[in-house]
Amino acid sequence: MISHTKSDEVAYAIDVHDLNKSFSKKKIISNLSLRVKRGQVFGLLGPNGSGKTTTMRLLCGLLKPDSGGGTCLGYDIEKESLQIKQHIGYMPQNFSLYDDLTVAENLYFVARLYGLDNQKQIVQQTILDTGLENVAHKLAGELSGGWKKRFSLAAVLMHKPKLLLLDEPTAGVDPKARRNYWHILHQLAQKEAVTIIVSTHYMDEAERCYEMAYIKNGDVLVQGTIPQIIADSKLITFNLSPCDSDELETQLSRLRIVKQVARFGNDLHVSGFDEQALKHEIGSLVSSHQRWEKIPTSLEDVFISLSNRQGSGHA
Amino acid sequence: MHKVKEWLLYHLLGSRLKAILIKEFIQLTRDKVAITMIMMLPLIQLALFGYAINMNPHSLPTAVVVGEESVFSREFIRGLQNTAYFDIKYQMLSIEEADKLMEKNDALFIISIPFNFSKELIRGQRPQILIEADATEPVAIANAVAAGQALIPHVYQEMTKRSLPDLQYIPPPIDLVLHQKYNPENITQYNIVPGLMGVILTMTMVMVTALAITRERERGTIESLLAAPVHPWEVMIGKILPYIAIGYIQLFVILFAAHYLFHIPMMGSLWLLLISSLPFILSNLVVGIMFSSISKSQLQAMQMTFYFFLPSLLLSGFMFPFSGMPLWARVIGEILPLTHYVRIVRGIMLKGNSWEIVMPELGAIVLFGITMLSIAVLRYRQTID
Secondary structure: OOOOOHHHOOOEEEEEEEEEEEEOOEEEEEEEEEEEEOOOEEEEEOOOOOOHHHHHHHHOOOOOOOEEEEEEOOEEOOOOHHHHHHHEEEEOOOOOOOOOOEHHHHHHHHHHHOOOOOHHHHHHHHHHHOOOHHHOOOEHHHOOHHHHHHHHHHHHHOOOOOEEEEEOOOOOOOHHHHHHHHHHHHHHHHHHOOEEEEEEOOHHHHOOOOEEEEEEOOEEEEEEOHHHHHHHHOOEEEEEEOOOOHHHHHHHHHOOOEEEEEEEOOEEEEEEOOHHHHHHHHHHHOOOOOEEEEEOOOHHHHHHHHHHOOOOOOO | OHHHHHHHHHHHHOHHHHHHHHHHHHHHHHOHHHHHHHHHHHHHHHHHHHHHOOOOOOOEEEEEEEOOOOHHHHHHHHHHHHOOOEEEEEOOOOHHHHHHHHHOOOOOEEEEEOOOHHHHHHOOOOOEEEEEEEOOOHHHHHHHHHHHHHHOOOOOHHHHOOOOHHHHOOOOOOEEEEEEEOOOOOOHHHHHHHHHHHHHHHHHHHHHHHOHHHHHHHHOHHHHHHHOOOOHHHHHHHHHHHHHHHHHHHHHHHHHHHHHOOOOOOOOOHHHHHHHHHHHHHHHHHHHHHHHHHOOOHHHHHHHHHHHHHHHHHHOOOOOOHHHOOHHHHHHHHHOHHHHHHHHHHHHHHHOOOHHHHHHHHHHHHHHHHHHHHHHHHHOOOOOO
């Protein structure tokens, strides 16, 4: 299935601009523009209902935008969805293979659907590569959540796509399996130059991406590498420890200069933009047994700050 | 008493029961298809049973083969028309032409008035008038036959009162011979079993494909399917083809039972019946796919099949005489593939109909199938909007 296509010539696997999409008059995607370089592992982050899944569906041709446009692997997302579908692998959030077929039967189905040559060989190799040997003849519906995710990934990789769109691929997967999963994704990006777009809620997963975009209310609020995003946020963060009362948290939250207060166990992260003012206010509120110091702003601090941002998006 | 009241209030209007009642009510008010079905089904049934179905049909299409044009033959035909059961649509035909009309379901009766009818009548020789009735529809013809028989003693009463008083005597001046064509023994199974073939196919074929796409939608597998480079027509055909085989298995089972259990004759070609069944099976499968492509859930798709199945059952002529229905009901009936298939099956099995008679009925089924397929393809979304 690997052939020289438009996708081998373009610099950006995804290049879309001003995408809009509404459902029953409710705007889900609002003027969304996004560029993803080829061969990257790209993270799509955002709170629930922010439009991550809709963005993925728009990119792979499962939905048509109301306005705006662009390309996916060099193909027009509106007019050339069939060509796009030939070169992408889309793994929806929920298991979307057939529960009443065995793992092997499902894989054969996918192989036939994509018109692969040497189907038997490819299916058997896929089963071996993804460690599905022991469950190959089990009904897909009988697999556990983790196995289902692994099996779904195997199915979307069979036709050797140039772009993988993975919608929350590790939701409900244990940490060890998640680590393995990410190992496979990085290998694909490095060895086979597959572009991978992953939507996720997990910060540690976001940190595994080369680049990421934060989406809220269907719009990209920030995009870039992790250091870029943290630097661009201009957030200054202080850590207070121990913080055993809610009173201090409430008092800090009410201050105009404090942009966010987030609790991490007994620690409290207080962030804002004015370092001197923060120092002054925190110093006046903490008691003698509490330690407080400036710490590097984490990605999570930035994202909490972004998700708290009012009026940034569209209703 | 107080305790009973307390018990009743607690158990009937207690918070748990109340919670379920409120939840059910909210869900019901949001399920537009269910509400439409609750409101529409009784209305449809009232309209069909109240206005469309008539177990005592009048104005039945009749062909007359007149061997002799005379005042007596005209009086007899007038008498038949006055019963309101016979609608003399075709006159002055040859017996072959009249037979053809009956094969094509254009005439339910053929009245043959012999040559020398007047002469034999005047001589008191009780000439025979032959009424051939299409007995593949026994309910449709029963009352008309009775009316025809009741007419005989009185048909010439008025005109012979003075001039031919002998003809007033008993026995009546005419010998009416009734021939129930295609089903001389008036066996109910001859009417039911061939029709049942179409009913069973309609019920099962529409239902199985109605669930086909909605099942994918409900289980979430549609996302993977739509994300793959598949054309809508490939999905449609892929979903239809396996059920054609199922349809033919059903057909063979019914044909086997018809032959060995109910002893229904096969007067025509079995091959013709098998070939004619293909467009019918396909049309029903396409109707199911069409429902599947416009409904949001399997339940909705099932509910929609009722809207198709009910008129098919009642207006096709399978259960109730087609000719007895008002025009609007016959127009709807003519659109439905079951109407044509019932005619085809009864025609081939009982009348021995050939290609030439089956073709127009098949044409109607094919037209219906193409229309439904077009709607299904247009409605099948390549996106998940």
